[in-house]
Amino acid sequence: MLQNELIEACRQNDRRAQLKLYNKYSQGMYFVALRFIQDSFEAEDAMQEAFIKAFAKLHQFNGEVTFGAWLKRIVINKCLDKLKAKKLEMVAINERTMTTVEEDDNWQVQDGIGVEEVKAEIERLPEKYKYPLMLFLIEGYDHEEIAEILEISQVSSRTLVHRGKKKLQEELKMIKNGTGY
Template sequence: MTEDAIFQGCLQNNASAQKELYNRYSPKMLAVCYRYGHNREDAEDMLQEGFIKVFSQMHTFRNQGAFEGWIRRIIVHTCINHLKKNKKFNDSVDITYASGIEIREENIPSVIQAKQVVECIRLLPIGYRTVLNLYAVEGYTHKEIADMLDIEESTSRSQYTRARQMLEDVLVKKSIIQKPKQKTRLLALFAK
């Protein structure tokens, strides 16, 4: 079934088209939800809620940009709303870095397993993780993030900076990377 046929079928509330849409995009969107959720159960709740919104807002898609990108934006906003509704984002964040992180002088390996990095990002406090995902992965500006999360723009910037540092510390502690003398290539990826 083509993407256009799926779209047209979903507009008409056709169950097989909705199932096809869900089957086609749910694995990628679950990965998005997993980055924001506290655990797999949270991520699955966000995914279900997000697809309900996708189906109910299908008539608002105007063929401007990618259909998958439109779905992704709805899913990301659903994740943020879920965190805000459950007050998970507003939990206080204590910045305590693990002591005893061994500093090494070698560079990070040229290839880091994406799954390992995602798992390390999930270890960050929810506020840091959310800002890091929105800024570095989704491409939102600090102003947009501040508006979405009802925080100050400066708070978004500082949480992002702290998230990058904490992520590096976690990656070093788990021996995924080694702490170099200069800025790591990993952090360079997140340093927009």
């Protein structure tokens, strides 16, 4: 069954088609959720809730993006909702103090620092930088999408990503120089 046919069958509440679609995407979406929610049970719960929401809102899927990208956004939003519900310190941003920041496309880390070290350091960042940076660096969203997901302005997204990168570079430099953990 082609993916378009599978999605159409899901729109008709075909449970077998829904199971096929779930089986096709569940593992990947679980790992997306796990990047945001470090608890495996909570991540699985967020992923499953996202699938329930996706099946309920499938009529809104119009094919402008791939189904996987559409579903990933639902998973990320569900994770962020869960984190907000836990009252983790999502810092309110006073946008009046924000200034436009130049985008640094040549951003790099020092040689010898691996992806896992970068991910671990992102986890240690303050939440006001952590989520925008994860969405930008790991998930590949642009500032318009980050602004929409986090319900902030694009200027705030740029500023938080820029400041998050600088903070991350400082932390990685400390590890590389042996002055870190």
